[in-house]
Amino acid sequence: MSPPLAPKLIVTASPHVRSQDSTPVIMWNVVGALVPVIAAAAWFFGVSALLVIATATLGALLTERAIGRGGTVADGSAMITGLLLGLSLPAGLPLWMAFLGGAFGIGFGKLVWGGLGQNVFNPALVGRAFLQAAFPVAITTWPVPGGGFWSLKGDLFAFPFTHPSPDAITSATPLGLLKFEGKGTELMHLVFGDTGGSLGETAALVILAGGIFLAIKRYLNWRIPAGILITVALFSAVIHLIDPRRPDALFMLFSGGLMLGAVYMATDLVTSPVTNRGRWLFAVGIGLLVVVIRIWGGLPEGVMYAILFMNALVPFINRATQPRVFGTGGRVAA
Amino acid sequence: MTTTASAPPSGTPAFVPGAPPPASLAADIWRGISRENPVLVQFLGMCPTMAVTNTLANGIAMGVATLFVLVGSGLMVSLFRKYIAHEVRITSYILIIATFVTLADLILAATFPVISKALGPFMPLIVANCLLLGRAEAFAAKVGPLRAVADGFGMGMGFTLSLALLSAIRELLGRGSLLNHDVFGPRFEPWVFMVMPPGGFLTLGIALLGLAFIIEARRRRAERLG
Amino acid sequence: MSNLAWIFVSTLLVNNFTLVMFLGLCSFFGVTAKIETAWRLGLANTFVLLLTAVGAWVLNTYILTQTPFLRTIAFIVVIASGVQIVEMAVKKHFPILFRQLGIYLPLITTNCAILGLALFQTSRHYNLVESLVFAIGAGLGLTLALSLMASIRERIEVADVPVIARRMGLVLVIASCLSMAFMGFAGMGSAP
Amino acid sequence: MTVTHHHGTPAAVTPGKGTPTWRLLLTLALAGAMSGWLVVTVYKVTLPAVREYAAQQANAAVREVLKAPARWDTLYLVNDALTRTAPVKADLADIPKAFVGFDASGKRLGVAVTAAEPGFQELLTLMIGFDPETGTLIGFKVLDQKETPGLGDKIERDTAFGRQFVGRLAPLLGVKGRAGKPPSEVQTITGATISSRAVIRIINHAVARWRPLLEAWDRSGAR
Amino acid sequence: MTRTGFRHGVHPREEKGLTSGLPIRRMPFPDEIVLPLRQHAGNPAKLCVRTGDHVERGDPVGLADGWVSVPVHASAAGTVTDIGWWPHPDGSMAMSVRIAVDRYAPQVARPRRVPRWEGLSTDAVVRAVQDAGVVGLGGAAFPTHVKLAPPPGVTVHTLIINGAECEPYLTSDHRTMAEYPARVLFGIRVMMHAMRVNKCVVGVERNKPDAIAALRQALPSDLDIAILPLTVKYPQGAEKMLIQAVTGIEVPSGKLPVSVGVVVQNVGSVAAIGEVFETGLPLIERIVTVSGHGLRRPANLIVPVGTKLRDLLAFCDGVTADAAEVILGGPMMGQAQANLDAPVLKGTTGVVVLERHETRLDKVYPCIHCGRCLEACPVFLNPSLLGDFARVARWDDMAEQHLADCMLCGSCAYVCPSNIPLAQMFQAGKLALRRARAGTP
Amino acid sequence: MTLLAILILGGVGLAFAVFIAMANRRLWVWEDPRIDVVASMLPNANCGACGLPGCRAFAEQAVEGRVAPSQCTVGSDDAHQAIAGFLGVDAGAAVRRVARLQCAGGSDVAAAQAEYRGLATCAAAAAVAGGGKGCAWGCLGLADCERVCDFAAITMSDNGLPVVDPVKCTACGDCVEACPKGLFTLLPVDYHLLVQCKNLLGGDAVLEQCKVACTACGKCVQDAAPGLIRVASGVAVIDYDFNPQADRHAVERCPTGAIVWLSGAQFARVPALTGSERP
Ligand SMILES: Cc1cc2nc3c(=O)[nH]c(=O)nc-3n(C[C@H](O)[C@H](O)[C@H](O)COP(=O)(O)O)c2cc1C
Ligand SMILES: Cc1cc2nc3c(=O)[nH]c(=O)nc-3n(C[C@H](O)[C@H](O)[C@H](O)COP(=O)(O)O)c2cc1C
Ligand SMILES: Cc1cc2nc3c(=O)[nH]c(=O)nc-3n(C[C@H](O)[C@H](O)[C@H](O)COP(=O)(O)O)c2cc1C
């Protein structure tokens, strides 16, 4: 007298229940949190912004689709890579370069490592570092924000593999102005983003809001952005105190890609440490490097390199900050 | 020669442990180019491979110089192998190699000063290329001069060809030219990345991935066929 | 920046011996499977680099003044024999140290970084103090690169790496990424 | 042709204490001596060509930065003062030198000096020609650089950049994005701002360093 | 940390409402009882009946084989029909005694002497408990008498009673405390007497206020027994977590609780001891929560040990059309059953039937190193790294990463967004290591 | 200048020869002479690709038997052979053994009683209700053994059983250790008699679980030389001490084919599929 049961019982391992969050849910939530940032970029740079971001994303998705292990586009991580890469590019970058960057980031930043979760370096930043090294002039040519929504910036449609024709109106980023011409920028302009720079540099407040949303949902670890921002603020404040010609903390916080990097890139789960102590170390390391490169380095901006460098240290940090196993070490009863 | 399974012979006549099995000269040469290619298979001499392959001319020059040293030192080591005392053999080999490197350096400086300047310290650094000492110890010291020369030539060719391949890719993409001749025309946007250090690593990486891909594809096919 | 500081930072980070200058790559690829091995090799290298800096300086100032074209030969012979003797001495007198460090000594003779150091310090006319700082920077830079590579390789050991990248392909991609990460230091010390 | 397989030395099989000391000494000493002889012979053969090339390069550089002088004198910096004669023992390459150029009429055109400082990537070595009396630049040439190909190496290949310096007054000031105004502004290269600024900095430092030395030399009347 | 909790842990949906209000009911005897000789940790019992024998309810069918072993008793009167391999709930086959229940037997145990605990020495209590076949009812089924006799040289200062019942769905301990507080406290009294312990703490999660109230009401005035409400968090009931919550002490890695002077006993186990000294009956039935959305009529039942799952589920009106997985124990640590012929054991705390959509059939993604598992693991391991090692079968590296400290609580796998079956991998690792250590079979 | 050069290099050479000679006297430490021999057989590239710090370290470990010559990735096959030959003094004396599987219950004959979902490894499945297979002793077919075999000697057949290629198998024992069900045993390659079942259930009950199980009927015991086979707790067991008396009569009356007379690989009639074609 067997009770009516499905044809065959299922046997799975315990635990037989699981929490609500799944990897694709996390990823698509991050994509959602990026939408306002993209909208802000479009507000400042018009349709060019959307074209650059879309092309970078297309490069990432097509590569994932072509050489990934089947069905991995749906998990949303390649989408994030593409969007973040796009957001870190200037509005007038020729689209063929944006596409190449996306493909490179996914191909060499993720798929050769074995796909989602296996990579050590942030794929979006690998793509961007490649573009910066390959086409340093194009990627440091910053169109001025504003103009009509439909007016195209730069030479977006340069034929693949050819130079873009030079754009008449370009501007310098606040950090470039500071480093090369010793000029500061008004804080208001920084906060509201109507300065030259990459697409995602210009909307600090929107980025911060997205970050807070994700942190509350526990999709990103608040320690990393907090650690980075605090370190940058403190360190640059100290330097500013010692040498007032150096920029102050607020300028450092709101200029360049720091917000985007701290909130969306350094927090990449895959390429940041797994322990909380490790996350603090990682964040402080990024903060210090950002300031060091901005102030003493040759390049005006250092967020990308700081994150990549600390990515390389992550396996090391993970090893060094292994949790203390229950019942060992100091707090154990005699 | 057959290697017999016995304890180290003392007094038993001439047994060169580890001596390479007999092979034709052609095989000695071919091995270095293919199955035991120093760059793509053995990963030896990585420093010059990375450092000088930013232009094809440099790559070829380094390859040829290395080939010269391989052949010359192989010949010398083989000729004098009976007279070199065991304890100082490494030092002696290095001395021989260094001599040939210096000769190559001097000759290059006199004939192609521009390339010589571009190669800079990587020319004398050939001495430290593990490939040379490795071949001297493992091959030249155990065979006759003809075979030593053949092996040196094969290894040198393998090295030169690999360097030429890598440097051609790097120069083509990084400068749009080959041997300084414009290939893609003036509109081409060069990928500066390729001639910089990460580009060097990546180019070799891509070459290895390609090689592995071909090998894997072949293996798959062979498996499918039976 | 003062000259000594620049030499140090430059060799450690900006022009890292391994990742930017391409010296000592054979052990960078060959001996970085385990982090323990890697950093020990790095330390052993640093030690030999220091000895080499002194040795090369002595040769340059006292012996090779008239015959600079003999440098390569003289340097390498001194390095090779010196390493051989150090190896024997350590093996005899400090067998434990030998187990841990000495076994890497043969690898060091054929390490370009050692000869490269001697050649670079000569071509840049470094004095003794500068040479020593140069050697320390180079040695630590080497150790840093080796350890980073090893820690990343230990991680990818458990990753699901595609078949074609498994042997060396991925290792070179890692080297490329590391080298890109070090590009952030470029220009350090030359800023306005 | 048959390839015979050689059965090698017993020395390879029985290692350790076997070899007598004199053979060790002989091996290395002989090998060293032979190598020395070989290298010297080739050195002697190649020396003229190498020397000639080096001299040619140096001459070309001086000629370029001083705008084709008729002849020039070489001054050596020894113990913080200039002399006409080099100390005997030292390696000539190591001593800082100033090349004083004259036109056909014997009028001093200017002085060429070399200087090296960090650029974007590595040391940047320049030869700089200037008039020590006014500090006016005559020209400069990049002797050695390891800047990024396609970017930083424009300081060497971008002729418009090089031409700006002619006639400008040191100390120079680099400006961005607009034409530099005489007498002392030069425009930096887009994408190679750092390298351009390094050139400017090296020139400024070199002129500042050598002008007093040359003035002292002039005053000493050795001229 | 507060005294009533521990660090890390997870909050799975409780689902206890299905049965927490249902009073305990008795299940009638089934037609057949199957008694595996291996129901407890330690040596399996030694068979002492033959095919064809008649047994009365409470008669032993297997005897204790050594110190860490207990007898197995018939839970119903009937005839031994077969002795052979039978599906065991752990998935293997086990030597079992099959008894055809005598439908007309009065099912009263043979008259026996109820031991009078007051006068008994420790040894006598221990022997009585062993003879009654009492094992831990908290799940591990460790012979309880072993814990009553701490090894020489260690003194036990606190007896902790585990009433946490942190597993979702399960309410058997809850109902026991709420309905039989006197029996629980009597069991505690016997244990404290036998072990010469003066202090006892009963830890109960705060989500069982009626149980706490019932126990408090029945507290005797002559004993130092405290009822301690605990934070509601999984795995609050795990021995080491409970000890930390109650005493603040971390039991050293690799050591037993006795090493810090504490013995932990499940509420059901003390109730069973109480029953031994009240009625003289050995452990032949236990309280089982039968629950889950896949079951038609959830219940808390007194079930004869050896009842087949098939009969138990049928008694609860069977399962729903979508039911797919039957779990013995709670959903966090329980074992899925492949064969419903497997019987209820002494250590079976509950039976949970899940519907198909509730099971973990979702896609498994690679580890994204989010670190959630590290924040969940109550013993502070690095499950992410352990999982990486397990995937490539590097068991020795896992051992180096303290695999031995993992108690397979499943918190890591519960939170893993990539749905990686971490706990399963760790169990496989433990088994592989044990195999390697034992030498190959 | 020529003289100077000769003097300098000759002098440097001489000086270091003296040092080395002295060092050789003073610092010499005894070592197994075979280490030098093996070291000289290695490529001496000191590349470190083997994971050991240099060729000499490799030689040391090879002499101590801690690495196999073939682990030197740079060396040629011939060199590996030569070293193996040089060190393997007693190689060739032992009888070659191969791994044999004591289960024939492929998915076609042995039914699953539940649907196992989860990690596709035998080790993991074995921990979950025995993997859902009806027979609690049988092969789970999730190929842990195939993955662990470094010599690619194991391929999974399409009914989910590992087939060992007796030519490739080196009797390394890795599969024996990997199998959570303990189904592999290493037997001399010329032992023909094998019981391919470990199910302890006897009689017809076992046939519900697997059609090729041993029913412990005892016919093989009767047909074989005395002592060679016995039935112990529900399954026939061969005492290989009596293997010389084995002949193929023993397998002829087996009602299920659980006992087999092997020549070459097991399950020879089952075509082995390649990795890529398996579902
Ligand atoms: C890979 C790479 C190489 C670079 N190489 C040089 C260089 O050789 N010289 C230089 O001045 N700047 C170099 N830069 C610096 C940037 O191009 C920098 O943004 C630029 O100097 C600033 O000039 P801009 O404000 O005119 O764009 C390099 C940057 C990157 C990313
Ligand atoms: C080999 C072994 C020996 C044990 N010995 C004792 C003991 O001497 N005293 C004791 O109180 N508990 C002892 N225990 C029981 C444990 O403390 C623990 O209660 C038991 O493993 C079940 O715990 P769990 O349900 O949390 O897994 C022992 C357990 C094992 C596995
Ligand atoms: C993760 C985990 C959770 C547990 N949860 C409980 C629980 O909620 N209630 C309980 O009584 N025992 C629980 N246990 C078992 C206890 O650790 C311990 O074995 C038991 O309380 C000892 O009492 P016993 O021997 O009387 O069963 C749990 C064990 C583990 C490993």
Ligand SMILES: Cc1cc2nc3c(=O)[nH]c(=O)nc-3n(C[C@H](O)[C@H](O)[C@H](O)CO)c2cc1C
């Ligand atoms: C909070 C968060 C931040 C992320 N940031 C990045 C990023 O900066 N770059 C990127 O390529 N992918 C990012 N991803 C996506 C994903 O983790 C990444 O592609 C993996 O590195 C791929 O293995 C992010 C994901 C999350 C959840």
Ligand code: SF4
């Ligand atoms: S199953 Fe093990 S590793 Fe996972 S949380 Fe529990 S104790 Fe930690």
Ligand code: SF4
């Ligand atoms: S919870 Fe899962 S995905 Fe996150 S680190 Fe742990 S194993 Fe990896």
Ligand code: SF4
């Ligand atoms: S793992 Fe070893 S014993 Fe098993 S089949 Fe492969 S080679 Fe044979």
Ligand code: SF4
């Ligand atoms: S023989 Fe063992 S390891 Fe191999 S597939 Fe079967 S159960 Fe798995």
Ligand code: FES
């Ligand atoms: S070639 Fe540079 S270390 Fe081998």
